Structure formats: structure tokens, C-alpha cells
Amino acid sequence: MSSPSPIKINGRIGRLRRSELPEDTIELARYLIGKTLVHDIPDGRLSGRIVETEAYPIGDAAAHSFRGETPRNKSMFLKRGHAYVYFTYGSCWCMNVSAETPGVGGGVLLRALEPLEGIELMEKRRGVSRALDIARGPGRLAAAMSIDRSQDGLDLCARASPLWLGASARPAGPIGVTTRIGLSREAHRLLRFYEKGSPFVSGPRRLLE
DNA sequence: GTATGGATGTTCT
DNA sequence: GAACATCCATACT
Numbered sequence: 001m002s003s004p005s006p007i008k009i010n011g012r013i014g015r016l017r018r019s020e021l022p023e024d025t026i027e028l029a030r031y032l033i034g035k036t037l038v039h040d041i042p043d044g045r046l047s048g049r050i051v052e053t054e055a056y057p058i059g060d061a062a063a064h065s066f067r068g069e070t071p072r073n074k075s076m077f078l079k080r081g082h083a084y085v086y087f088t089y090g091s092c093w094c095m096n097v098s099a100e101t102p103g104v105g106g107g108v109l110l111r112a113l114e115p116l117e118g119i120e121l122m123e124k125r126r127g128v129s130r131a132l133d134i135a136r137g138p139g140r141l142a143a144a145m146s147i148d149r150s151q152d153g154l155d156l157c158a159r160a161s162p163l164w165l166g167a168s169a170r171p172a173g174p175i176g177v178t179t180r181i182g183l184s185r186e187a188h189r190l191l192r193f194y195e196k197g198s199p200f201v202s203g204p205r206r207l208l209e
Numbered sequence: 210g211t212a213t214g215g216a217t218g219t220t221c222t
Numbered sequence: 223g224a225a226c227a228t229c230c231a232t233a234c235t
Contacts, residue, residue, distance in 0.1 A: 087218070087219065
């Protein structure tokens with residue numbers, strides 16, 4: 001609860017319009033690196049810079065949408081730019097941004113953020129005191145950003161949505177690509193994207209280059 | 210610093 | 223009953 005903010009934001013961050021989002025899941029996963037995720041809650045604004053994503057595209061056996069639409073994954077089949085939030089491993093919420101056209105399942109898992117605004121609130125929610133530990137990993141990201149089932153299906157591009165995507169607060173650096181984390185199926189595919197050199201990325205440091 | 214295993218609840222077989 | 227897009231505590235180097 002005592003880490004100083006490493007980043008100062010000057011001026012307002014504009015909301016991304018749906019027309020700016022690539023329709024293709026893999027392109028969207030790459031596009032979102034460096035962009036801002038914002039959640040306006042009663043206590044204030046929580047925001048962070050997206051530094052790590054994973055794509056779960058059409059035809060991917062590891063994607064929740066692979067076997068068709070169910071009550072759990074229906075948000076993956078919405079127009080691109082909607083939130084798909086699911087519960088896993090008995091304790092963790094994870095957030096995706098839906099991709100592809102309506103009725104077609106695809107999503108981008110948000111795996112790590114560099115905290116920007118509301119850092120003290122996030123540290124309190126997570127019970128940690130280092131910015132590096134706030135949102136490194138998808139479950140931690142959702143916990144820090146106060147995201148759970150109640151955000152599932154929200155339109156991130158709607159004018160007044162409390163949960164939304166913003167422009168880059170700082171341009172993304174070079175983007176690295178690796179295999180995705182924690183999968184058994186389709187484990188060889190290179191669908192994890194991250195900002196090279198960012199200490200806020202999850203996983204082994206040797207992947208940072 | 211890295212490695213390992215248990216907890217936990219929902220979904221699907 | 224098994225799998226699971228994970229996290230945390232604990233043990234060890």
C-alpha cells in the first residue's frame with residue numbers, strides 16, 4: 001500500500017472505438033498490448049497498461065468456445081469488444097475480450113497489467129505492497145481490477161460502460177511471442193503476446209529477452 | 210531465486 | 223469422476 005506510482009498520466013485517455021479493434025482474434029491479442037484497461041468503480045478509477053495477452057481463436061481446441069456456445073461461454077460469441085469473464089480453479093476470475101463476428105467464438109485473455117491508476121486500491125484488494133505483484137497473472141489481474149461474474153458480457157465499447165478499453169498511455173515496445181501458459185491441448189501454438197522487457201509480465205523471466 | 214503440490218468450484222464426460 | 227486459460231504456501235538450492 002505504499003509503492004509510489006511509476007507512471008504519471010497527463011490528460012484523459014480516450015476510449016477505443018469498436019471500429020479500431022481488429023476483428024481477428026490473433027490480431028486483436030497483439031493490438032491490445034500497450035492499451036489501457038479501465039474500471040470505474042464507486043471507490044475510484046482502476047486502470048492498467050496491458051502487457052500480456054493470449055489469443056484463443058476460431059478452431060483452437062484449447063478455446064472455451066471450441067465446442068460451441070454454452071451458458072458459460074456465451075460472451076465469447078458476442079460482437080468483438082465485449083467482456084467474457086469466467087471462474088476457474090475454484091478461486092480465480094479471468095477476463096477476456098471477445099473477438100470475431102457475432103455468433104463466432106473467439107477471445108483474448110488478459111494476463112498481466114502494469115498498474116497505472118488506483119494503485120493503492122489495487123494493492124489493498126490484492127493484499128500486496130509491490131506494484132509488480134498486483135496484476136501479474138490473469139487471476140490476479142481480475143482481482144486487482146475488481147472484475148468478476150458481474151462484468152461478464154459488458155460491452156467494453158459502450159459509451160458509458162464502467163469497464164472499458166483506452167488508448168495507450170505510453171506506446172508499446174517490441175512485442176514478443178511464446179506458447180500459452182497452462183494448456184495441455186494446442187500447447188505448441190505461439191499465441192501468447194507480451195511487451196518485451198516489461199517486469200510486469202507473468203511467467204519465467206527468461207522469456208523476457 | 211526455482212520447484213512442487215494442495216485447495217477450490219464449475220463444467221463437461 | 224476428471225479436467226481445468228490459477229494461486230499460494232512451503233521447501234529447497
